[in-house]
Amino acid sequence: AQSVTQLDSQVPVFEEAPVELRCNYSSSVSVYLFWYVQYPNQGLQLLLKYLSGSTLVKGINGFEAEFNKSQTSFHLRKPSVHISDTAEYFCAVSAVNQGGSEKLVFGKGTKLTVNP
Amino acid sequence: DAGITQSPRHKVTETGTPVTLRCHQTENHRYMYWYRQDPGHGLRLIHYSYGVKDTDKGEVSDGYSVSRSKTEDFLLTLESATSSQTSVYFCAIRGGAGNTIYFGEGSWLTVV
Numbered sequence: 001a002q003s004v005t006q007l008d009s010q011v012p013v014f015e016e017a018p019v020e021l022r023c024n025y026s027s028s029v030s031v032y033l034f035w036y037v038q039y040p041n042q043g044l045q046l047l048l049k050y051l052s053g054s055t056l057v058k059g060i061n062g063f064e065a066e067f068n069k070s071q072t073s074f075h076l077r078k079p080s081v082h083i084s085d086t087a088e089y090f091c092a093v094s095a096v097n098q099g100g101s102e103k104l105v106f107g108k109g110t111k112l113t114v115n116p
Numbered sequence: 117d118a119g120i121t122q123s124p125r126h127k128v129t130e131t132g133t134p135v136t137l138r139c140h141q142t143e144n145h146r147y148m149y150w151y152r153q154d155p156g157h158g159l160r161l162i163h164y165s166y167g168v169k170d171t172d173k174g175e176v177s178d179g180y181s182v183s184r185s186k187t188e189d190f191l192l193t194l195e196s197a198t199s200s201q202t203s204v205y206f207c208a209i210r211g212g213a214g215n216t217i218y219f220g221e222g223s224w225l226t227v228v
Contacts, residue, residue: 042222
């Protein structure tokens with residue numbers, strides 16, 4: 001079975017500062033990795049995903065994440081945040097070649113607050 | 117836009133009453149899911165479907181049932197709502213490479 005740990009439940013930063021949201025996963029098989037963003041009172045939007053290939057993945061809104069297999073991590077980064085990036089961010093993992101996707105497991109989320 | 121519509125978007129109901137949430141998709145996806153979201157728990161899978169009349173349980177299925185009589189519709193029923201089922205419910209579909217999950221806008225359910 002897979003599991004996901006988001007190491008910070010809340011991350012406050014100032015506008016234009018860099019940010020890193022940390023995600024570690026556990027799995028005995030190869031995985032796909034995802035980051036989702038949720039703005040207040042909205043659904044979850046896919047930010048980026050790692051399926052295979054380059055370990056540095058670029059997503060929407062200037063975010064990127066790096067897959068590190070040896071450290072079982074998939075940290076999300078942005079070099080300069082905006083007020084509009086204030087949201088909750090979820091890391092998720094699913095096992096490769098598993099039918100049904102019932103194995104898509106979410107972390108508990110990190111609330112990013114960008115202050116002026 | 118993954119073509120997912122949830123209804124109702126907001127509902128207040130009384131303990132012990134039945135409630136049905138509907139998820140409608142327009143893109144003929146085979147897999148559909150119901151998740152619930154609660155503070156401190158992230159998203160947890162309730163039930164999922166892998167085809168018409170084919171459903172299975174997720175990690176928090178107690179107190180919920182589902183039905184899928186058409187490809188486009190996936191219904192979640194709370195047979196007798198309890199206060200612990202106050203939550204935000206998200207429908208999702210699977211599409212594209214890597215088992216990517218796409219979510220609807222959510223249904224806010226309050227059981228009083």
